[in-house]
Amino acid sequence: MDKQGTFWGGRTSRRCVLAGLLAWGAVLPGLATAALPETVQQLKPSVLMVGTYAETDTPRFNFRGTGFAVLEGRHVLTNAHVIPEAASLIEGRRLVVQVPEGKGKWSQRTALVVAQDVSRDLALLSVEGAPVKPLRLASADQLREGMDIALMGFPLAGAVGYTAVTHRGVLAAMTDVVLPPPVAQALSPRAIRQLRDGGFQVMQLDVTAYPGNSGGPVFEPDSGLVLGVVSMVLIKGTRESALSSPTGITYAIPADVAAEFVRSSKP
Incomplete structure (x- = not known):
């Protein structure tokens, strides 16, 4: 019992204390990241492979980096250094993204560079085909x-x-x-x-x-x-x-x- 007469040992008060700890999350180790497995499954369809494709290359798909869907789902954000030099996109070689379709399957989409900012190492691509679930950017x-x-x-x-x-x-x-x-x-x-x-x-x-x-x-x-x-x-x-x-x-x-x-x- 505290100075105000509250009996902390009772069952009701213990429930209140536990509820408070769960609400804060960060108080108990592991609670803040308890949802990570579910979050991973939600994000994976939006995280894409960025690279180039050419029938004459070996392998045909040349992986260069990662990107993820933004805006309405027809744009991809990635690093500027992931994008190949324009001079290399010749003789049938094109910039593409690989969109996960589940169970190890991928859908290849042609991509075009909308903008690049080398100083901040960012690039925005437009992608053909159906929209991909976009991710939200924090403030x-x-x-x-x-x-x-x-x-x-x-x-x-x-x-x-x-x-x-x-x-x-x-x-x-x-x-x-x-x-x-x-x-x-x-x-x-x-x-x-x-x-x-x-x-x-x-x-x-x-x-x-x-x-x-x-x-x-x-x-x-x-x-x-x-x-x-x-x-x-x-x-x-x-x-x-x-x-x-x-x-x-x-x-x-x-x-x-x-x-x-x-x-x-x-x-």
């Missing part, structure tokens, strides 16, 4: 350091099979995309371009992404809300250019930056 105030996150993509390309893989971690920090170097001579061309185009903050994640994850969504485990877009190239040319070995840290472009890019690029 800046929905990103909180320390929050649980998950990311989905196709790590290591075809080396481990073409299936969407999910990794879970934490949003470790929001940090500037370019760190000031000790001397101006240490600035790389990419960093100089980034500073000229305007710096912004990126998501630092304590989860390891692999080649092939580029362009994939970082999302909230319980809601599926997209928090960011994985980028494996943008940061390695700026923040980590002086590192000679992998750090195990992954970076992502925040969803609000991606959303502004999508809004300004939509035809």
Whole structure:
């Protein structure tokens, strides 16, 4: 019994305490990500493979990275570095996305580049065919350091099979995309371009992404809300250019930056 006379040992009060803990979710370890398996199943149909296709190539489909459906479902958001140079799309080779159809089946769709932003490593594609269920992009105030996150993509390309893989971690920090170097001579061309185009903050994640994850969504485990877009190239040319070995840290472009890019690029 407390000073106000409330008997905390009773069955009714214990139920109230348990209900309060369940409502807060984060108080008990694991509750915040209890819905992750269901969220993964909801998101997988919207996460696509981006690559090129040509009858004369071996293999015919050349995987380049991950993307996911946005807007009304006929557009795909991915990284700019995932998109091949225009000069390579010749002699029957075209940009395509592979849309999952369930049970290891894929539907190949021709894609066209709507817009690219190299400084933010983002690209928007238009895709032919039926719409794909689009994912929702978070706003800046929905990103909180320390929050649980998950990311989905196709790590290591075809080396481990073409299936969407999910990794879970934490949003470790929001940090500037370019760190000031000790001397101006240490600035790389990419960093100089980034500073000229305007710096912004990126998501630092304590989860390891692999080649092939580029362009994939970082999302909230319980809601599926997209928090960011994985980028494996943008940061390695700026923040980590002086590192000679992998750090195990992954970076992502925040969803609000991606959303502004999508809004300004939509035809």
